[in-house]
Amino acid sequence: MTDTDELNADVVVIGGGPVGENVAQYAVEGGLSAALVEGELLGGECSYYACMPSKALLRPIDVAHTTAHLPGVEDAAVQPKELLARRDTWVSHYDDSGQVEWADGADITLVRGHGRIVGERRVEVSGPDGTRTVTADRTVVLATGSVPVVPPVFDGVSPWGSRDATGVVEVPERLLVVGGGVIAVEAATWMAALGSQVRVLVRGPALLEKNEPFAGDIVRSALEKAGIAVVLGADVTSAVRKHADDTGLGRIHGGEVTVTTSASGTFTADEVLVATGRRPNLADVGLDALGLSAGDVRSGTLPEWLHAVGDAGPGAPLTHMGKYEARVLGSKLAGADEAPAPANVPVPQVVFTDPQVASVGQTEAEARSALGDDAVVTSEVGFGTAAGTSLLRDDADGRAKIVVDRRRGVVMGATFVGPDAAELLHAATIAIVGEVPVSVLRHAVPSYPTASELWLRMLEQLPRDLR
Numbered sequence: 001m002t003d004t005d006e007l008n009a010d011v012v013v014i015g016g017g018p019v020g021e022n023v024a025q026y027a028v029e030g031g032l033s034a035a036l037v038e039g040e041l042l043g044g045e046c047s048y049y050a051c052m053p054s055k056a057l058l059r060p061i062d063v064a065h066t067t068a069h070l071p072g073v074e075d076a077a078v079q080p081k082e083l084l085a086r087r088d089t090w091v092s093h094y095d096d097s098g099q100v101e102w103a104d105g106a107d108i109t110l111v112r113g114h115g116r117i118v119g120e121r122r123v124e125v126s127g128p129d130g131t132r133t134v135t136a137d138r139t140v141v142l143a144t145g146s147v148p149v150v151p152p153v154f155d156g157v158s159p160w161g162s163r164d165a166t167g168v169v170e171v172p173e174r175l176l177v178v179g180g181g182v183i184a185v186e187a188a189t190w191m192a193a194l195g196s197q198v199r200v201l202v203r204g205p206a207l208l209e210k211n212e213p214f215a216g217d218i219v220r221s222a223l224e225k226a227g228i229a230v231v232l233g234a235d236v237t238s239a240v241r242k243h244a245d246d247t248g249l250g251r252i253h254g255g256e257v258t259v260t261t262s263a264s265g266t267f268t269a270d271e272v273l274v275a276t277g278r279r280p281n282l283a284d285v286g287l288d289a290l291g292l293s294a295g296d297v298r299s300g301t302l303p304e305w306l307h308a309v310g311d312a313g314p315g316a317p318l319t320h321m322g323k324y325e326a327r328v329l330g331s332k333l334a335g336a337d338e339a340p341a342p343a344n345v346p347v348p349q350v351v352f353t354d355p356q357v358a359s360v361g362q363t364e365a366e367a368r369s370a371l372g373d374d375a376v377v378t379s380e381v382g383f384g385t386a387a388g389t390s391l392l393r394d395d396a397d398g399r400a401k402i403v404v405d406r407r408r409g410v411v412m413g414a415t416f417v418g419p420d421a422a423e424l425l426h427a428a429t430i431a432i433v434g435e436v437p438v439s440v441l442r443h444a445v446p447s448y449p450t451a452s453e454l455w456l457r458m459l460e461q462l463p464r465d466l467r
């Protein structure tokens with residue numbers, strides 16, 4: 001391939017993760033042509049290294065935990081080898097031919113290689129067969145995902161990142177997990193189930209700090225019950241390893257690692273997983289060629305022909321939110337005449353620990369800071385207070401909470417922590433997006449006995465004048 005081998009499409013999308021695929025698909029369905037540039041596996045981080053493998057690992061563990069708390073069924077046990085085989089099936093053995101077939105069928109032109117913007121509506125793709133230019137008649141979309149943020153204290157240690165944890169091949173006997181967010185608690189769960197002795201080092205005072213405080217407390221106590229040590233206030237000040245080596249995905253990256261923390265002492269392990277957040281992957285996409293920076297992407301000050309969506313953009317770094325942005329953008333590019341989106345679309349998220357943490361919209365603290373103390377009222381109940389939730393398993397521990405705007409009488413946020421809490425979330429999302437008054441929600445009758453009865457319990461706890 002040479003530089004004269006130029007390709008043209010209405011829309012050029014750089015990054016073929018779930019978000020880039022969706023933009024291209026919606027654009028094509030709207031009558032445009034689309035080229036999708038992908039440097040690794042078509043399907044992106046989510047399909048091979050993030051959502052899919054992590055959830056493929058966590059679901060059987062959840063089922064095993066549930067059966068241990070359900071009299072009448074023999075305990076199911078996690079079988080590490082078979083669990084990893086399930087993961088391999090769900091990541092299609094790191095082979096994207098199924099996705100390539102889908103793209104072909106969807107009339108999307110796949111261009112393999114690393115894409116970089118080199119001028120207005122011009123993208124240069126360096127691929128296995130050389131370099132080619134792809135031009136866009138209308139729009140270029142950055143859907144290049146995100147990359148992990150690794151604190152410099154781990155330089156030279158070759159720590160595990162989330163790709164190693166989801167792609168685990170060698171299970172370390174002792175594993176340190178640094179971070180107290182979503183990846184840390186989910187990975188701690190499956191690594192412990194696979195047989196690692198896990199210790200989570202959390203810099204802050206709690207796990208899952210972006211959630212209602214009870215979520216982190218309940219998950220911490222559940223992790224501890226599962227034999228996982230959680231050390232709070234443990235800021236890593238040094239990390240040392242002999243023979244650090246990149247031995248490959250999911251393999252132990254060298255000799256013992258010794259990690260020293262500011263206030264909680266020193267810990268030695270066979271591997272350390274760093275899960276300290278991610279940032280948009282914008283370092284090598286050619287923003288500089290346009291005189292732009294990652295800050296311009298964050299603030300949305302891009303030329304009209306350039307967009308950034310998914311993890312690469314300013315929105316919440318979650319697959320479903322990125323795909324939502326992609327659907328909206330893809331349809332808009334194709335000129336679809338759609339009703340305008342609501343002003344503040346709430347972000348739902350499920351943390352697939354046992355118990356699960358499902359949340360959407362604002363926490364109480366966020367609502368108080370946005371609306372003022374007098375304008376916020378909450379209702380909080382135990383997860384097992386409904387027949388439907390307590391039947392799920394005999395230790396249906398957890399809590400449920402709604403945050404209500406007292407003046408408008410509508411739900412602003414909801415959090416459910418408990419077994420299968422994920423399935424309760426969408427009702428809350430609909431209530432928030434639809435701005436359904438809580439006085440009307442009373443008339444949405446949940447079937448008996450289902451987990452949704454928790455809504456009755458929460459609504460009953462609200463002040464009488466609101467219901």
Ligand SMILES: Cc1cc2nc3c(=O)[nH]c(=O)nc-3n(C[C@H](O)[C@H](O)[C@H](O)COP(=O)(O)OP(=O)(O)OC[C@H]3O[C@@H](n4cnc5c(N)ncnc54)[C@H](O)[C@@H]3O)c2cc1C
Nearest residue numbers: 015017018019039044045046050115145310311317318319
């Ligand atoms: C361990 C883990 C578990 C997660 N679990 C969940 C979950 O359960 N639910 C959830 O909603 N979210 C989850 N997430 C977040 C989710 O993975 C991301 O929000 C999602 O992948 C974002 O999709 P995307 O298409 O924007 O980016 P990605 O999936 O990262 O895809 C970006 C693609 O762009 C390609 N690319 C990048 N730069 C270039 C370039 N210059 N040229 C060509 N190609 C390029 C990459 O190779 C990649 O294929 C998880 C994340 C992690 C790390």
Ligand SMILES: NC(=O)c1ccc[n+]([C@@H]2O[C@H](COP(=O)([O-])OP(=O)(O)OC[C@H]3O[C@@H](n4cnc5c(N)ncnc54)[C@H](O)[C@@H]3O)[C@@H](O)[C@H]2O)c1
Nearest residue numbers: 151179180181182183184203275276277278317318350351
């Ligand atoms: N189930 C899901 O939806 C799911 C699962 C996994 C990942 N994700 C996505 O992936 C993103 C990244 O996950 P994550 O867990 O890495 O990020 P996160 O933002 O959830 O958590 C980062 C954690 O690292 C800590 N931290 C940050 N800098 C640190 C430092 N220098 N030293 C020590 N600790 C530090 C933070 O205090 C926090 O506890 C999430 O924002 C989420 O959107 C989603």
